Amino acid sequence: MKKGVLLVNLGSPDSTEVKDVKRYLDQFLMDERVIDVPYLVRAFIVRGIILRTRPKKSAEAYKRIWWEEGSPLIVLTERLQKKVQQLVDIPVSIAMRYGNPSLEAGMRELASQGVTEILLVPLYPQFAMATTETILVLAEKLRSTKFPNIRFTEIPAFYSHPDYVRVLSESIKEALQEKDWNHILFSYHGVPERHIKKSDITKSHCKIDGQCCQSSSPAHQYCYRHQCYETTKQVAEYLGLKEGTYSTSFQSRLGRDPWLQPYTDQTIENMAHQGVNKLAVVTPAFVSDCLETLEEIGMEGKDEFLENGGSEFHLIPCLNDRNDWAQVLSRWVSEWAAEPESVTHV
Ligand SMILES: C=CC1=C(C)c2cc3[nH]c(cc4nc(cc5[nH]c(cc1n2)c(C)c5CCC(=O)O)C(CCC(=O)O)=C4C)c(C)c3C=C
Numbered sequence: 139m140k141k142g143v144l145l146v147n148l149g150s151p152d153s154t155e156v157k158d159v160k161r162y163l164d165q166f167l168m169d170e171r172v173i174d175v176p177y178l179v180r181a182f183i184v185r186g187i188i189l190r191t192r193p194k195k196s197a198e199a200y201k202r203i204w205w206e207e208g209s210p211l212i213v214l215t216e217r218l219q220k221k222v223q224q225l226v227d228i229p230v231s232i233a234m235r236y237g238n239p240s241l242e243a244g245m246r247e248l249a250s251q252g253v254t255e256i257l258l259v260p261l262y263p264q265f266a267m268a269t270t271e272t273i274l275v276l277a278e279k280l281r282s283t284k285f286p287n288i289r290f291t292e293i294p295a296f297y298s299h300p301d302y303v304r305v306l307s308e309s310i311k312e313a314l315q316e317k318d319w320n321h322i323l324f325s326y327h328g329v330p331e332r333h334i335k336k337s338d339i340t341k342s343h344c345k346i347d348g349q350c351c352q353s354s355s356p357a358h359q360y361c362y363r364h365q366c367y368e369t370t371k372q373v374a375e376y377l378g379l380k381e382g383t384y385s386t387s388f389q390s391r392l393g394r395d396p397w398l399q400p401y402t403d404q405t406i407e408n409m410a411h412q413g414v415n416k417l418a419v420v421t422p423a424f425v426s427d428c429l430e431t432l433e434e435i436g437m438e439g440k441d442e443f444l445e446n447g448g449s450e451f452h453l454i455p456c457l458n459d460r461n462d463w464a465q466v467l468s469r470w471v472s473e474w475a476a477e478p479e480s481v482t483h484v
């Protein structure tokens with residue numbers, strides 16, 4: 139049995155052309171774990187409403203952050219893969235849940251090297267139905283239909299793993315070393331509130347009332363909100379941040395339904411009004427910088443903050459291809475590779 143690793147990220151359009159952005163958004167938003175309504179309703183919302191106007195707007199936003207080599211998210215995932223590959227003895231490939239390289243292409247690349255046991259690493263610290271779960275479901279579907287000889291082990295959400303907390307905390311410390319700041323905002327990608335309730339395995343714990351995420355529950359294994367707050371808490375402890383000098387918010391909402399709150403855009407504006415004049419923002423739901431960090435926070439969020447009276451705004455880079463992050467991933471991989479049986483570890 140030969141082992142290999144598949145690092146899986148969200149994905150990006152093939153280019154900033156409107157047609158490519160439209161194709162990507164269609165694949166993304168037609169996923170039943172992203173817009174979780176019956177197919178015909180989803181097709182009406184996505185193809186009848188969102189895709190009529192959003193691709194043009196999103197393409198403009200992608201143009202503002204695109205690199206010569208391509209999408210930052212994909213380029214950074216490739217760079218991370220190269221570093222991890224140098225540190226481990228088994229093949230490491232990457233794949234994207236939407237767009238290219240596809241999950242199928244990533245699995246095929248490993249299979250062509252004789253790999254029959256794959257460690258799936260969804261590059262999301264916190265579990266969500268719209269991210270980790272959709273990767274696992276598609277990977278299993280591909281396995282059963284196209285790669286019947288392959289076995290999977292999945293790396294669990296690592297939102298509170300001491301190695302992850304350490305590298306994230308060190309990255310924040312480093313980014314703010316020479317900077318003046320008086321508040322750190324931990325901004326996580328949002329999800330609709332109903333996603334949290336759907337993922338509640340106890341069917342009764344999640345009330346999204348400010349209390350449930352703090353009390354202990356088996357529901358937390360799949361609770362994105364709990365896991366986000368836990369990441370903030372552990373990083374704050376590691377860095378010795380004082381109460382009141384940091385907070386948590388949720389960005390990038392889509393549509394009219396309630397999403398996790400407080401919303402990042404409103405929080406940034408309020409902070410500027412309330413006299414937080416030097417704001418640092420870290421985005422721990424993303425391990426690679428992307429549209430949502432570089433454009434939504436680094437450009438739109440920054441403008442909003444400065445226009446409303448803030449004086450300094452610092453966007454803390456994601457872990458990207460930091461050496462310490464590549465080392466942590468390679469250690470998790472090596473520990474798994476040394477196991478005789480496929481065992482879920484981290
Ligand atoms: C933690 C990671 C993410 C969660 C959770 C998530 C949920 C989620 N996203 C949308 C809709 C959009 N997201 C878009 C971009 C985008 N989302 C993530 C990550 C998570 N999404 C990333 C990394 C990116 C950037 C990709 C890149 O190429 O850089 C977009 C597209 C951009 C845009 O038009 O604004 C949409 C749309 C929903 C509906 C959702 C949960 C239900």
Ligand SMILES: [Fe+2]
Nearest residue numbers: 327328390430
């Ligand atoms: Fe998203």
